[in-house]
Amino acid sequence: MTTSSDLPQSAYQNLANIWTRAHHLGHLQAIASWDQAANMPPHGNEARAAAMAEMAVLLHGILTAPDLAAQHDAAEKESLSQQQRANLTEMKRQWVARTAIEPESVRRMQMATARCEHAWRTQRPANDWQGFLSNFKEVVSLSRLEAKALSQKLGVSPYEALMDQYEPGLTTATVDRVFNDVRTWLPGLIQQVVAQQAAQTVAIAQGPFPIPQQRDLCETIMRLLGFDFQAGRLDISTHPFCGGVPEDVRLTTRFNEQEFITSLYGTIHETGHARYEQGRPKDWLGQPASQARSMAIHESQSLFFEMQLGRHPGFLSQIAPLMKLQFGAHAAFEPENLAMLLTRVKPGFIRVDADEVTYPAHILLRYDIERQLIQGDIEAEDIPALWDSAMHSLLGVDTRGNFKDGPMQDVHWPMGLFGYFPCYSLGAMYAAQWFASMRATLPQLDSQIAAGDFQPIFDWLKTHIWQQASFWPTDTLAQMASGSSLNPAHFKNHLMQRYLRT
Amino acid sequence: MTTSSDLPQSAYQNLANIWTRAHHLGHLQAIASWDQAANMPPHGNEARAAAMAEMAVLLHGILTAPDLAAQHDAAEKESLSQQQRANLTEMKRQWVARTAIEPESVRRMQMATARCEHAWRTQRPANDWQGFLSNFKEVVSLSRLEAKALSQKLGVSPYEALMDQYEPGLTTATVDRVFNDVRTWLPGLIQQVVAQQAAQTVAIAQGPFPIPQQRDLCETIMRLLGFDFQAGRLDISTHPFCGGVPEDVRLTTRFNEQEFITSLYGTIHETGHARYEQGRPKDWLGQPASQARSMAIHESQSLFFEMQLGRHPGFLSQIAPLMKLQFGAHAAFEPENLAMLLTRVKPGFIRVDADEVTYPAHILLRYDIERQLIQGDIEAEDIPALWDSAMHSLLGVDTRGNFKDGPMQDVHWPMGLFGYFPCYSLGAMYAAQWFASMRATLPQLDSQIAAGDFQPIFDWLKTHIWQQASFWPTDTLAQMASGSSLNPAHFKNHLMQRYLRT
Structure with a gap:
């Protein structure tokens, strides 16, 4: 006799488990992010940033794993409820958006925005538009590249891809x-x-x-x-x-x-x-x-x-x-x-x-x-x-x-x-x-x-x-x-x- | 010409990177653990427990990966400073202790202690020793097994293995x-x-x-x-x-x-x-x-x-x-x-x-x-x-x-x-x-x-x-x-x- 636990796990269930795992790890990320804004003393910042980056990389890896594409295809062919099918649609949508951007571009964008935002905190009160521009132009340039990469994947215009x-x-x-x-x-x-x-x-x-x-x-x-x-x-x-x-x-x-x-x-x-x-x-x-x-x-x-x-x-x-x-x-x-x-x-x-x-x-x-x-x-x-x-x-x-x-x-x-x-x-x-x-x-x-x-x-x-x-x-x-x-x-x-x- | 960045990474450096990664992820675990005691509202408990368990499994996996043993051996043969050698000794010591216990035993122990500790919160004010015993005997039994497994790895007595x-x-x-x-x-x-x-x-x-x-x-x-x-x-x-x-x-x-x-x-x-x-x-x-x-x-x-x-x-x-x-x-x-x-x-x-x-x-x-x-x-x-x-x-x-x-x-x-x-x-x-x-x-x-x-x-x-x-x-x-x-x-x-x- 075959019981349900003897059956190979469905592709859908496997995908759902991956998302549950990401949800659990994302929980710690969310609480730490709140803590960063509500509690963290100033000298905790560097270690926290490193910890958050490590988790971002980990979650990005979990949700962009190359074999997910094949699993999405396999799950498509399984018998799913309407809600499960909607869930699969979301899984695919997010996978496409996440994989459209090269990890190297993500890193460059993070560094450019961190630099621009950090300088902006003092440039804004100083009304220093020229100083701001020097960093901001790089953010614009990278955003255009990101918008272009996304737009090609999604088949929409670059600005629509960002929206x-x-x-x-x-x-x-x-x-x-x-x-x-x-x-x-x-x-x-x-x-x-x-x-x-x-x-x-x-x-x-x-x-x-x-x-x-x-x-x-x-x-x-x-x-x-x-x-x-x-x-x-x-x-x-x-x-x-x-x-x-x-x-x-x-x-x-x-x-x-x-x-x-x-x-x-x-x-x-x-x-x-x-x-x-x-x-x-x-x-x-x-x-x-x-x-x-x-x-x-x-x-x-x-x-x-x-x-x-x-x-x-x-x-x-x-x-x-x-x-x-x-x-x-x-x-x-x-x-x-x-x-x-x-x-x-x-x-x-x-x-x-x-x-x-x-x-x-x-x-x-x-x-x-x-x-x-x-x-x-x-x-x-x-x-x-x-x-x-x-x-x-x-x-x-x-x-x-x-x-x-x-x-x-x-x-x-x-x-x-x-x-x-x-x-x-x-x-x-x-x-x-x-x-x-x-x-x-x-x-x-x-x-x-x-x-x-x-x-x-x-x-x-x-x-x-x-x-x-x-x-x-x-x-x-x-x-x-x-x-x-x-x-x-x-x-x-x-x-x-x-x-x-x- | 060969520059240092062309050299294959040393086993020691590879191990150090693994520990740094675990440190970053452990940071989020530590902050969430503090939050659990200092801030968390009661209904957050179940989701937090699941998140903490997911992270514990992840960190246990990172620090007990089977290939670490070979990397420890390789690092032993590398040219290391006195401090690096002390660090390697600690890596090995912790690896031995962590791998001595089967993941399944860890899980059983966690469940037994969670049950015993949870019941103890009400049994203690009720002075209910018999009720306490019914859970506690399982904790003792599992602790003896864990002590025995550890003692065989460490070559010390079971109680010493726990200390x-x-x-x-x-x-x-x-x-x-x-x-x-x-x-x-x-x-x-x-x-x-x-x-x-x-x-x-x-x-x-x-x-x-x-x-x-x-x-x-x-x-x-x-x-x-x-x-x-x-x-x-x-x-x-x-x-x-x-x-x-x-x-x-x-x-x-x-x-x-x-x-x-x-x-x-x-x-x-x-x-x-x-x-x-x-x-x-x-x-x-x-x-x-x-x-x-x-x-x-x-x-x-x-x-x-x-x-x-x-x-x-x-x-x-x-x-x-x-x-x-x-x-x-x-x-x-x-x-x-x-x-x-x-x-x-x-x-x-x-x-x-x-x-x-x-x-x-x-x-x-x-x-x-x-x-x-x-x-x-x-x-x-x-x-x-x-x-x-x-x-x-x-x-x-x-x-x-x-x-x-x-x-x-x-x-x-x-x-x-x-x-x-x-x-x-x-x-x-x-x-x-x-x-x-x-x-x-x-x-x-x-x-x-x-x-x-x-x-x-x-x-x-x-x-x-x-x-x-x-x-x-x-x-x-x-x-x-x-x-x-x-x-x-x-x-x-x-x-x-x-x-x-x-």
């Missing part, structure tokens, strides 16, 4: 369709809102707001938002992020005694990422199909929490008493005032400080520039002039000569992360689309939110986004969740309704 | 020589000291002692003791330990608002371990010769800090003002009172709460029992009677029926850590020997300590212990550092002088 790393399958046709629509109405909307808000009087509470109380407020609101503290933590780091592993999510924020709203809303944003991670299908953890779908979808979760739910008047009426509890009563903590405070629109230089309405302008500008840069239509030296012109036309601000608050403000370019920026605005648009879809099926939703019942939202997101993980392409996921592909009209409607109410 | 894992080369002849000497004078000394101290009046400060201030005090004293906060941290865990990596030492303590001395002296103890780790030869990190020599030598550093220096009247005169600064003036914080408080001798049940004088009695008893148990001279069922008898004769206390504060008190036996206990007392003896040796060459040492100048101590330890790492066997290290092999007379003299001063 594909963050949002698989995203085309410039889609981005252009969506962003060109935004271009038609955004500058006008900004002017209109700014004019309307000029007459508003908004109360602002004065600090200090003691950090233990800020922390308590953040944790209380994370609990309201369903964050599972049995499977995660809140800590402090210079740049807030959501890290760790799905079974143990490490979320960070930073506190400022003089002002607590930025930290709170940063925490709410990261909680959106965290719930996506905590909500991924437990039975599939370790397999690529269980991973978050893409960075645009990830941003759709964080921005849903931060913008759609977090600034909803019903939500504000729930958290206003919690602010009073921590910091005492103040006119600033009235829900109506909070709503005004949290929807102030003001064109400015800095993307990460931008409000919901002006934010897309920052993305449009970066998309235009980085696409041309990767295509070779412009060179790094051409960036400031294009930047100044776009900031003037989109936001009406003058950035000439101000490199540090201009093209040097983001870490993305010195790190070689070209193709990521569109995900932020696509995420904001998907978030609006999810909310519109929820409202269509949950007619009581707004009053439920006002009553502090967020469960219908969590259930919707869990069913339609978190549990769907990477079992479908982004566009299929969007259609299944909301009945249509990405439609920027929802985002426009959201902004009109929230910002042009009279 | 060898913690203190390479340690023989029962040495332990017997040293411990039998202690047996002749320890019970009498304890009685004498207890009688003398009966007349003492010791002031005790009442809490609460706020935890932020306790933490501040601990960190201040860690700095006094030379802990490098640029390459390490202090955090909180249930069981204090010194973990992390030499480049980033993670030290933990636990705080109790009602009492701060235990936490402070636990921190001082761990700081001794930490300085050994931070003081290991930087150029050799990653190689086995750079590792701490042994657990007895490691304990000699922690106990040097905790007992020799930490209870030195000159040191107390330095830290007394720091206590007053944190908690206000109190008679308890006068140096003379601190000296009395920190040298109170009281026979008790619990090893980890024992004072410096009664502590060795706890070790003598465990050594006698666990050696017979591994040799098969007794069975687990025989332990309580032997325990009761030894506690009565050595410390004059009655432990009958009290399993939880008797043979169930330590985590070592449920974890299968037989052969470790002697290291604690050998460490205390080496610490006394180091201090005697320092005093012989540094005639001003006591007054330097009283003046707050601990640098001569750090310099001595760095030169004679930390930087020597594992370049020599323990006995050679002891002879080079202090002019002789382990000599328990120094420990006896230390106790006599400190505890029988009139």
Whole structure:
């Protein structure tokens, strides 16, 4: 008699085991990466970098092993469930992307970006564009080579090949369709809102707001938002992020005694990422199909929490008493005032400080520039002039000569992360689309939110986004969740309704 | 022309590269292990355990690869420096020990000890010796098999083979020589000291002692003791330990608002371990010769800090003002009172709460029992009677029926850590020997300590212990550092002088 354990292992199962092994080793990498940002003392850096590099090489080797191609082919011919087949598709997709780049190119890129990013930390405050350029040109040159190698494997344009790393399958046709629509109405909307808000009087509470109380407020609101503290933590780091592993999510924020709203809303944003991670299908953890779908979808979760739910008047009426509890009563903590405070629109230089309405302008500008840069239509030296012109036309601000608050403000370019920026605005648009879809099926939703019942939202997101993980392409996921592909009209409607109410 | 880079890599260099790789991967394991104790939320446990097991298997595979034997032989014939040869000796020693145990035995032992230790957590408070026995007998049985396998490889007795894992080369002849000497004078000394101290009046400060201030005090004293906060941290865990990596030492303590001395002296103890780790030869990190020599030598550093220096009247005169600064003036914080408080001798049940004088009695008893148990001279069922008898004769206390504060008190036996206990007392003896040796060459040492100048101590330890790492066997290290092999007379003299001063 032959029992199942006597049978040779299927190619699919063998592949799944390899991914599980990588998942276990990646767990240590993720925790060490969080620790690096949240805990590590300065002199630990060199040894940590060596350890992280060793693990990166090991994982790269495991997931690009040459015999995987044959195993993929063998698994294709096996009898697989629909989910297993989706998992195999993801395995192959990631294998292709990983093997497109020569290990030697990876190493050169890592060294160039490490050098550029490290120098940038001091060049930025010194407004030293020329110094920055000397390193940045090498990053651009290597990124172009990488984009070309990837584009040949994927059969898409070089810039699309870079976007594909963050949002698989995203085309410039889609981005252009969506962003060109935004271009038609955004500058006008900004002017209109700014004019309307000029007459508003908004109360602002004065600090200090003691950090233990800020922390308590953040944790209380994370609990309201369903964050599972049995499977995660809140800590402090210079740049807030959501890290760790799905079974143990490490979320960070930073506190400022003089002002607590930025930290709170940063925490709410990261909680959106965290719930996506905590909500991924437990039975599939370790397999690529269980991973978050893409960075645009990830941003759709964080921005849903931060913008759609977090600034909803019903939500504000729930958290206003919690602010009073921590910091005492103040006119600033009235829900109506909070709503005004949290929807102030003001064109400015800095993307990460931008409000919901002006934010897309920052993305449009970066998309235009980085696409041309990767295509070779412009060179790094051409960036400031294009930047100044776009900031003037989109936001009406003058950035000439101000490199540090201009093209040097983001870490993305010195790190070689070209193709990521569109995900932020696509995420904001998907978030609006999810909310519109929820409202269509949950007619009581707004009053439920006002009553502090967020469960219908969590259930919707869990069913339609978190549990769907990477079992479908982004566009299929969007259609299944909301009945249509990405439609920027929802985002426009959201902004009109929230910002042009009279 | 042949340049050096054209030459085939030497076997030695190849081995060194393998160890460096294991060191980098072990870095992530060490940080994740610290995180597990200091940070990890409960539901992260399962995924972490799987990740740690994956890494343990990976590292075991790297360091027991069958072809290493041939490479060791090849390296033996190469031209090596004295330090490289010592490194090769350590490589071979560790390879022999690691390969002596079948991976299947490792797995069975891990499962048995995990089950026993997990059940022990609830069995101990319930005083459930019979329940404990049901798991513990399996741990004993597997430990005997492991001891036998190791003993055949090493050519020593089974119990010596287990001790060898913690203190390479340690023989029962040495332990017997040293411990039998202690047996002749320890019970009498304890009685004498207890009688003398009966007349003492010791002031005790009442809490609460706020935890932020306790933490501040601990960190201040860690700095006094030379802990490098640029390459390490202090955090909180249930069981204090010194973990992390030499480049980033993670030290933990636990705080109790009602009492701060235990936490402070636990921190001082761990700081001794930490300085050994931070003081290991930087150029050799990653190689086995750079590792701490042994657990007895490691304990000699922690106990040097905790007992020799930490209870030195000159040191107390330095830290007394720091206590007053944190908690206000109190008679308890006068140096003379601190000296009395920190040298109170009281026979008790619990090893980890024992004072410096009664502590060795706890070790003598465990050594006698666990050696017979591994040799098969007794069975687990025989332990309580032997325990009761030894506690009565050595410390004059009655432990009958009290399993939880008797043979169930330590985590070592449920974890299968037989052969470790002697290291604690050998460490205390080496610490006394180091201090005697320092005093012989540094005639001003006591007054330097009283003046707050601990640098001569750090310099001595760095030169004679930390930087020597594992370049020599323990006995050679002891002879080079202090002019002789382990000599328990120094420990006896230390106790006599400190505890029988009139």
